[in-house]
Amino acid sequence: MIDHRRLGRELDLFVSDPLAGAGLPIWLPAGAAARHAVEEYVRELERRSGHQHVYSPPLGKRELFELSGHLGYFADDMFPPMRLSADDEVVLRPALCPHHALVFRARGRSYRELPLRIAELGGMYRSERSGVLGGLSRVRAISLNDAHTFCAPDQVGAEVVEILRLIRAAHAALGVRPAGFRLSVRGPAGRYVGDDAQWSYAENLLRGALDGVEYVEVPGEAAFYGPKIDIQIVDAAGRESTISTIQLDFDKPERFDLSYTDSDGSRRRPVMVHRSLVGSMERLFAYLIEVHEGAFPAWYAPVQLALLPVGDEQAGAAAELARRALDAGLRVEVDVAGSLGARVRDAARRRIPYLGVLGSREVADGRLALRLRGGRALDPMPVADVLALISGQVAARAADLLPPG
Numbered sequence: 001m002i003d004h005r006r007l008g009r010e011l012d013l014f015v016s017d018p019l020a021g022a023g024l025p026i027w028l029p030a031g032a033a034a035r036h037a038v039e040e041y042v043r044e045l046e047r048r049s050g051h052q053h054v055y056s057p058p059l060g061k062r063e064l065f066e067l068s069g070h071l072g073y074f075a076d077d078m079f080p081p082m083r084l085s086a087d088d089e090v091v092l093r094p095a096l097c098p099h100h101a102l103v104f105r106a107r108g109r110s111y112r113e114l115p116l117r118i119a120e121l122g123g124m125y126r127s128e129r130s131g132v133l134g135g136l137s138r139v140r141a142i143s144l145n146d147a148h149t150f151c152a153p154d155q156v157g158a159e160v161v162e163i164l165r166l167i168r169a170a171h172a173a174l175g176v177r178p179a180g181f182r183l184s185v186r187g188p189a190g191r192y193v194g195d196d197a198q199w200s201y202a203e204n205l206l207r208g209a210l211d212g213v214e215y216v217e218v219p220g221e222a223a224f225y226g227p228k229i230d231i232q233i234v235d236a237a238g239r240e241s242t243i244s245t246i247q248l249d250f251d252k253p254e255r256f257d258l259s260y261t262d263s264d265g266s267r268r269r270p271v272m273v274h275r276s277l278v279g280s281m282e283r284l285f286a287y288l289i290e291v292h293e294g295a296f297p298a299w300y301a302p303v304q305l306a307l308l309p310v311g312d313e314q315a316g317a318a319a320e321l322a323r324r325a326l327d328a329g330l331r332v333e334v335d336v337a338g339s340l341g342a343r344v345r346d347a348a349r350r351r352i353p354y355l356g357v358l359g360s361r362e363v364a365d366g367r368l369a370l371r372l373r374g375g376r377a378l379d380p381m382p383v384a385d386v387l388a389l390i391s392g393q394v395a396a397r398a399a400d401l402l403p404p405g
């Protein structure tokens with residue numbers, strides 16, 4: 001069976017060392033290279049859609065999380081506070097929202113700034129029981145693709161629609177195939193903050209945004225502060241989890257006393273929309289490793305091009321070509337050790353998308369014989385054309401290794 005933990009080991013993507021701790025995996029260079037490419041893509045997608053990025057620390061004063069409600073509603077999922085002195089305790093944050101509320105509050109805000117979209121790929125921590133931890137799918141240290149939009153109440157609907165568009169774009173580029181959309185609303189037994197009218201309004205707003213989308217409505221699955229849309233994935237073992245989420249929150253703006261000046265000069269309370277396009281890097285990669293069986297699209301493959309000189313005489317040409325590929329922005333590697341056949345097999349095992357074989361004829365002609373992952377061999381092409389082809393597929397974040405047609 002496909003298992004991201006086994007593939008992660010075989011492809012040197014990450015390691016789970018018992019000495020580092022359960023649920024605290026370490027990303028190895030290959031996994032980090034893939035993650036870096038994905039992070040850059042997501043940041044660019046967000047930037048183009050009007051998000052502003054911030055950095056905030058993964059821990060904060062106890063009082064911050066009392067104010068946010070996390071210690072009241074969510075303490076079971078958090079690590080115990082660290083006591084520095086009698087009146088100074090810090091906690092590892094279980095979410096980024098409290099810090100982002102402070103970003104909004106850092107100065108006075110006007111209606112002209114709304115919707116204000118604050119994004120961060122930030123660290124947070126959950127004290128998951130050790131029994132449920134495994135590989136990247138359930139971890140205790142989480143790197144979340146997160147953002148909070150602060151908007152006027154009448155902007156929420158359009159914002160949710162726009163976030164759904166971004167989620168679809170990110171899924172298409174990464175190769176995520178959602179298993180379903182879920183609208184989580186209040187249930188009879190849950191503890192919720194806020195009044196009935198607010199909840200009904202928020203739930204109806206999300207129903208409206210999902211117009212035309214097939215979804216299931218799940219009572220009792222809402223967050224304590226508001227209803228949400230979750231987009232589900234199913235892993236190779238058949239386990240369902242959430243990869244993308246949009247959550248409405250009328251509570252934190254109250255708690256943090258957030259306000260903006262409206263066009264008529266009055267003070268108004270913004271609505272906070274929490275959203276993640278692709279979830280945590282850990283869960284995302286657990287899923288991507290399995291769904292692609294380690295054969296990532298070229299744009300986030302750890303090594304995009306492996307150069308294989310047939311003999312020692314071509315080693316210099318291979319090194320020079322590697323330099324050109326590097327300068328073109330590609331992740332490239334020269335493999336010289338072992339027979340050509342063994343090197344081709346090793347590159348296939350590592351799911352490297354493009355292999356460039358340099359024989360004496362190719363070097364003399366300034367050409368390169370390209371082989372695609374999967375075994376297809378192309379006729380030798382001028383080196384510049386090869387680099388343009390690969391760069392083009394990477395820039396387009398294409399799922400295929402060759403352009404259409």
Ligand SMILES: [Zn+2]
Pocket residue numbers: 095096097148274275
């Ligand atoms: Zn949040």
